[in-house]
Amino acid sequence: MLDTQPIQVEKATESKISKVDFSNIQFGKIYSDHQFSISYDGENWIKPIINAYKPLQISPASPALHYGISIFEGLKAYKHEDGTVAVFRPDMNFERMNLSAKRMCMPQIPEDVYYNSLNALLDIDRQWVPVNPGTSLYIRPFLFSDDDFIGIRPSQRFKYMVITCPVGAYYSKPVRVKIETHFVRAVEGGSGYCKTGCNYGPAIYPARLAQEEGYDQLIWTDGKYHKYVEESGTMNLMFIIDGKLITAALGDTILNGITRDSVLTLAKDWGVEVEERKVEVAEVVDAIETGRMQEAFGAGTAATIAQIATIGYNGKDYDLPPVEGRDFSNRVLRMLDDIRYGRTEDKFGWLHTL
Ligand SMILES: *Cc1c(COP(=O)(O)O)cnc(C)c1O
DSSP states (O other), X not given: OOOOOOOEEOOOSSOOGGGOXXXXXXXXXXXXXXXXXXXXXXXXXXXEEEEEOOOOOOOTTOHHHHHOOEEEOOEEEEEOTTSOXXXXXXXXXXXXXXXXXXXXXXXXXXXXXXXXXXXXXXXXXXXXXXXXXXXXXXXXXXXXXXXXXXXSXXXXXEEEEEEEEXXXXXXXXXXXXXXXXXXXXXXXXXXXXSOBGGGTGGGHHHHHHHHHTTOSEEEEEOTTTSOEEEEETTEEEEEEETTXXXXXXXXXTBOOOHHXXXXXXXXXXXXXXXXXXXXXXXXXXXXXHTTOEEXXXXXXXXXXXXXXXXXXXXXXXXXXXXXXXXXXXXXXXXXXXXXXXXXXXXXXXXXXXX
């Protein structure tokens, strides 16, 4: 592959940063000064540019709008005490994005485009990486069809972009989740393992119904029998049962979460037994009822660990042990934060520093 052209830089004429209240940031509301974009013309990646964050021009016939021909990623950059900016495991997001791209008949993003854009954008917006404890800069790479053709077929032209936004310390109250027995998120043979736009829109309605019943989020079950638990909202789902860490094995219906992988890696390193397999709803309910379930949590980039307080199933609520006594997940959260903020050795080589 030919090396892509150098990135053209058009700095924003005015920075918005002085208007931002960094002690009170709402997720996804405020974007940093600059955006990166590059076009794919059917053969080559052309016109890489960093310019001011602004609305796009897109054809009304773009398949991104009509058929969800669009994929995305989510990762975070952290500021260390010495001013270093470190991105957590961007190599995994790169691989996953290209896996999603393949599933959606989109071109592979070249490695140099991915890393050069990340480095250049974070460098120009370095002061947007917040410093307060628990805060970070959320990075959203995305790729979408830039065709001007409404037929259903593989697109020819695409745009890859990266935008970023500062995010506050994630304060998460333990959540009430409902095991979903009607709606489905993903099926065997489907695209559940991809971060493609069309997986997320339809998940909002079932989640809203659960919220009306007093739950914060859903636990998705398998699309065929609703017999196995899969994920919780947009997080991977994990349990500690009889001291073992148990989570759904990867496959068509499970998103290969980077937090999931990091939690499993730490667990193995600490000598905690790990089981990646199908997890029956019946097993989960039984483990709670017999007091063998010590911990249950979601794992994802937004919260890292979202503790589950209560699981609802078939109209009944099952309460889990108090969060204070959850040794494993609390330790994982501390360790991941210590690595990300550079307070401990990056033993697994997870940080990409700038
Ligand atoms: C993004 C996502 C996750 C979590 O992945 P991370 O890489 O840990 O952020 C889990 N499940 C779904 C469905 C997701 O979209």
